[in-house]
Amino acid sequence: MLRGLALVAMVAQGAIGAAADRPAAPASESLEAALARSGGGTLAVWVFLRDREGAPPAVTGITPRALSRRQVRGSGPLVTDGDRPLSAGYVAQVTREVTRVRHASRWLNAVSVDATPAQVAALRALPFVESVDLVARFQRKPESDSPAARSSSARRSRAAIDYGPSLGQLSQIGVPDLHAIGLSGEGVIVAVLDSGFDNLTHEAFASMKILAQYDFVNGDLDVANGRDRGEGSHGTSTLSVVGGFADGMLVGPAYGAYFLLAKTEDTTRETPVEEDHWAAAAEWAEAAGADVISSSLGYLTYDTGFRSYTAAQMDGNTAISTRAADLAAERGVVVVNSAGNDGFDSTHNTLGAPADGHGVIAVGAVDSAGRRTSFSSVGPSADGRIKPDVAAQGQSVLAAASGTPYSYRYVSGTSFSCPLTAGVAALLLQAHPEATAEQVRAALRGSGSQSSAPNNLLGWGIVNASRAVEILDQP
Numbered sequence: 001m002l003r004g005l006a007l008v009a010m011v012a013q014g015a016i017g018a019a020a021d022r023p024a025a026p027a028s029e030s031l032e033a034a035l036a037r038s039g040g041g042t043l044a045v046w047v048f049l050r051d052r053e054g055a056p057p058a059v060t061g062i063t064p065r066a067l068s069r070r071q072v073r074g075s076g077p078l079v080t081d082g083d084r085p086l087s088a089g090y091v092a093q094v095t096r097e098v099t100r101v102r103h104a105s106r107w108l109n110a111v112s113v114d115a116t117p118a119q120v121a122a123l124r125a126l127p128f129v130e131s132v133d134l135v136a137r138f139q140r141k142p143e144s145d146s147p148a149a150r151s152s153s154a155r156r157s158r159a160a161i162d163y164g165p166s167l168g169q170l171s172q173i174g175v176p177d178l179h180a181i182g183l184s185g186e187g188v189i190v191a192v193l194d195s196g197f198d199n200l201t202h203e204a205f206a207s208m209k210i211l212a213q214y215d216f217v218n219g220d221l222d223v224a225n226g227r228d229r230g231e232g233s234h235g236t237s238t239l240s241v242v243g244g245f246a247d248g249m250l251v252g253p254a255y256g257a258y259f260l261l262a263k264t265e266d267t268t269r270e271t272p273v274e275e276d277h278w279a280a281a282a283e284w285a286e287a288a289g290a291d292v293i294s295s296s297l298g299y300l301t302y303d304t305g306f307r308s309y310t311a312a313q314m315d316g317n318t319a320i321s322t323r324a325a326d327l328a329a330e331r332g333v334v335v336v337n338s339a340g341n342d343g344f345d346s347t348h349n350t351l352g353a354p355a356d357g358h359g360v361i362a363v364g365a366v367d368s369a370g371r372r373t374s375f376s377s378v379g380p381s382a383d384g385r386i387k388p389d390v391a392a393q394g395q396s397v398l399a400a401a402s403g404t405p406y407s408y409r410y411v412s413g414t415s416f417s418c419p420l421t422a423g424v425a426a427l428l429l430q431a432h433p434e435a436t437a438e439q440v441r442a443a444l445r446g447s448g449s450q451s452s453a454p455n456n457l458l459g460w461g462i463v464n465a466s467r468a469v470e471i472l473d474q475p
Helices: 002-021 029-037 064-073 088-097 117-125 164-171 175-180 233-243 275-287 320-330 414-431 437-446 465-473
Strands: 043-049 100-105 110-115 129-134 145-147 189-194 209-215 258-263 292-295 334-338 360-366 390-393 397-400 408-411
Touching (some): 029 043, 029 129, 088 117, 117 129, 175 414, 189 275, 189 414, 233 258, 233 397, 275 292, 292 414, 320 334, 334 437, 360 414, 390 414, 397 414, 414 465, 437 465
Parallel strands (some): 189 258, 189 292, 209 258, 360 390
Antiparallel strands (some): 145 408
């Protein structure tokens, strides 16, 4: 028995020695710089794991609808190793070493944590840690808006849809033609990722079918403002643009769809938004069966004291949100994202992640006359792909506003050309439930106003919903 114990002790000493001899897991340049500036305070850090040792082989938490969508529209295996849980033992050890665990990502085999420099050093010494990186922080470019108030007494009831002042933003992309043949997004699930939704009592949402909602910033089910972090007027507007319905005033392309609402952005000045909320929300939405993700967010310029992404990193492979978006697209989700509001630069792209994703439909902005807006971000991606993919109206778009149930405003930004396009994607999926995510992206591109000569200002051009359906109709 003593010899057995001695043997165990020798083996344990050998394992400890091997761990001690192993070089520390690498840290990214951005994390190294942040550690040098931190003064001992906590940082938000990604911890990437080497494997899934001890994790159960079974895949859980994915709804039958999500599996069905993957089978029909996905571009890879029905399930992958990336759908398995993380190693519980690894996560437990990481938890013991840090201040707080933020999110765990199956797709990335990683955990995001709050950790001090000393804790980061301890994490890097763990034998199962592959690498560590700084969680990205985001500062949104300002978007403009103007009020468009109305009284509820002005509502008109008609058998046909009365688009009111929202007609122009829909007619430009051919939506009324599809509504006229009975398409409204019915049966399609659209996930909207934004800063929260602070006025769900608005008349534009009265008939909206909301399946689920989750606040990834504060870890609760309240996606409104409440007393916690995040301000939801932006989400209220984007949600109304994709799927609102107030006859005689505002109609979204996919007013008949089901919706998942994810609050992913912390808008307070002290705590900027972090990309891990976006990645966690994308995994949640995909597992719940989302067919479309509409995201009017982008990651490029960070708050003072944090290293921003560079144009060279908009390569479709670097940003966490981009990697998560492409993994969702591989699983058959049509991912639509704002191109960004950083305008034109002759020396490099001005995209914000995840618009640079290989499977992401990045949307630029035009005005009501179809002219590119000066703020609309441009490509190409760092690896030479044409971006944005398509465009829709992003200047003076009518949207629901915070305040009363009858408040509206005109808003500008690629934040609003994105939900218009996402709504069209939902119509295409209703018309062609068998269409893959890549086929939907190809149809949107092929329908564009400059599909014969795409460029890095507006991609394949302004979307034409009826033409996109015709493309999918072709055998």
